[in-house]
Amino acid sequence: MVKIFLYFFMLSNIFALDFTINTRGECDKNCDNTVLVFGGIQGDEPGGFHAASLLLTNYTFTKGKVIVVPNLAFDSIIARNRGTNGDLNRKFAAIKDNDPDFNTIQRIKSLILLPEVKLIVNLHDGSGYFSPKYISKDKNPNRWGNSCIIDQKNINAKYGNLEEIASNTCASINERLLHKLHSYHLKNTNTKDGDEEMLKSLTYFAITNKKAAFANEASKDLPTHERAYYHLIALESYLKAAGIEFTRDFDLNPYSVKKVIEQPIYVTLDNRFLLFLKNSRNRLNYIPVKKDFNYQASNELTAIYKDKNSFIVQYGNRFQTRLYLDNKIEYSNLINKLNLNIDKQIINTNFATIHDAYDSFMVYPINGARVNIIGYNAKGDEAGILIKKNMLQKSFSVDKNGNIYRVEVYENDKFIGAILINFKDKK
Ligand SMILES: [Zn+2]
Known part of the structure; x- marks a missing residue:
């Protein structure tokens, strides 16, 4: 006789944590260049969510307005997993009413659709190092780390010259590389021409709603503070592209970034x-x-x-x-x-x-x-x-x-x- 044990997993609701919406700075006359920054859409990508959080704790915005959500999948961040209820970044095209992330996705969409929001940056930590040419098993076209990502070349919207803006960001990071291997490249996923996975993503939802949107990737091969260092250079480049002015209370180098993450x-x-x-x-x-x-x-x-x-x-x-x-x-x-x-x-x-x-x-x-x-x-x-x-x-x-x-x-x-x-x- 075979004994079958049934296990009941009582999932308590300890992780009922909602992401937080944080506004800094003020609109310049009329609100038409607000930048929206997301970190932590996946809970296991600390480079991105620490960089976004530092915008709130160690930057002062002197011109223009930013909205920062550093902890999108807050429950997954705290639980240290990619997505407690599956990958949030694959739920933007369609989501079932009974999905536990349904309300979260609706809240994110309504932020993206705020009329004042004109430029969106979503921060990720990705595998290896992206390169359009095959260099090695860690640096090749199938990797995601250290890339500036767009879904298509341009859209008909403010800051819609996506390729140009992302290329400038890549260039500004490449001026401050810690190692040659880390070089950033532009990655155009050409989403509407058949990247089925990316069709479900946050940035694609944004661009189809006429919002300039960029993803920035840092490599999971790097320690968290070096990922955050690259993300911050990228963020500053995107903020400047939208005319946002700011100061920060630390020097932008890996050592100082580590110190402020550990403050x-x-x-x-x-x-x-x-x-x-x-x-x-x-x-x-x-x-x-x-x-x-x-x-x-x-x-x-x-x-x-x-x-x-x-x-x-x-x-x-x-x-x-x-x-x-x-x-x-x-x-x-x-x-x-x-x-x-x-x-x-x-x-x-x-x-x-x-x-x-x-x-x-x-x-x-x-x-x-x-x-x-x-x-x-x-x-x-x-x-x-x-x-x-x-x-x-x-x-x-x-x-x-x-x-x-x-x-x-x-x-x-x-x-x-x-x-x-x-x-x-x-x-
Ligand atoms: Zn990610």
């Missing part, structure tokens, strides 16, 4: 508790927020989702930390500011903030509330005690280096708010 991430939980994610411990215990907390992150690629009895904090494809909540927490709003003495300076601060200390800190006593410094062992209220780093147990820091500590304030057992103290070496 610390700030996440506030219910505006009471701050997560500072830089070299964070893999798990953080007794986080004093309610189970249905809201959060706000400093970039659009960070999400928190429930996983069994904990919550995972993820930045794009990268795991950050796992949170275990202090169960049954209640809140108090007794105070909304805290008075501290840090290195002999008196400060007054909101909760969910981080403060550098070079020597010591002390929280001034609060009527009706008590202070709990995580990693310091005293009975009762810990306000009024001057704390130095060597008085704290390193294993309680939130970072692996043992520098950053939680200072929490309670009214009886009700949580009011917390701050972080970041001990630094002497200036």
Whole structure:
């Protein structure tokens, strides 16, 4: 007798993450040159979604308007797969009503169709290196990486000289190559003449609706920051083509791009508790927020989702930390500011903030509330005690280096708010 095991996969809805629409800059007189940038249409292409996200965190737009969606397939980005419900970029020609991506596709289409949107860039990471001639198994006409892609030579629309604009972008990237192998080429997929797969794509939907659209590919053979470096050169070229002006707060080279991708991430939980994610411990215990907390992150690629009895904090494809909540927490709003003495300076601060200390800190006593410094062992209220780093147990820091500590304030057992103290070496 053969025993058959039936497995039921209970797919919970932890990945109900919608992409975010972010607007920067302003229209110049009338809105007719807005640029729309997409990243992350496939969840496993971090070069594209990190580049798009950097437009939001490290660029300032001084002329013209851009709309950036850095996290199109946000659930797939967080789940680290190509497409949780299949490839989003093959659903633009036709989609069934019952497809889980139906609403996502409708939202993307309505963005593309906004009258002000005149130029669209979709960022991808592709295999190997495209070349119109066969060079090697990694660099040949069947590869996609490092190419500027158009569906046809031109369309009858603003910025409709697609080939010319994409060629200029390719040329501007080729002036800044890190290696000869990385050279960019124009790839015209001639979609309407029979590229069946590309007929279903976002860019083809856009050009058939009279919107200039380009795809930019970086090679999956490159580390993420080098892919993002090439994407950013391409993006800047397309932005300039549409007359958009901007500044950025880092130099456009691979080292600086890596640094800004890895800049610390700030996440506030219910505006009471701050997560500072830089070299964070893999798990953080007794986080004093309610189970249905809201959060706000400093970039659009960070999400928190429930996983069994904990919550995972993820930045794009990268795991950050796992949170275990202090169960049954209640809140108090007794105070909304805290008075501290840090290195002999008196400060007054909101909760969910981080403060550098070079020597010591002390929280001034609060009527009706008590202070709990995580990693310091005293009975009762810990306000009024001057704390130095060597008085704290390193294993309680939130970072692996043992520098950053939680200072929490309670009214009886009700949580009011917390701050972080970041001990630094002497200036
Ligand atoms: Zn792709």
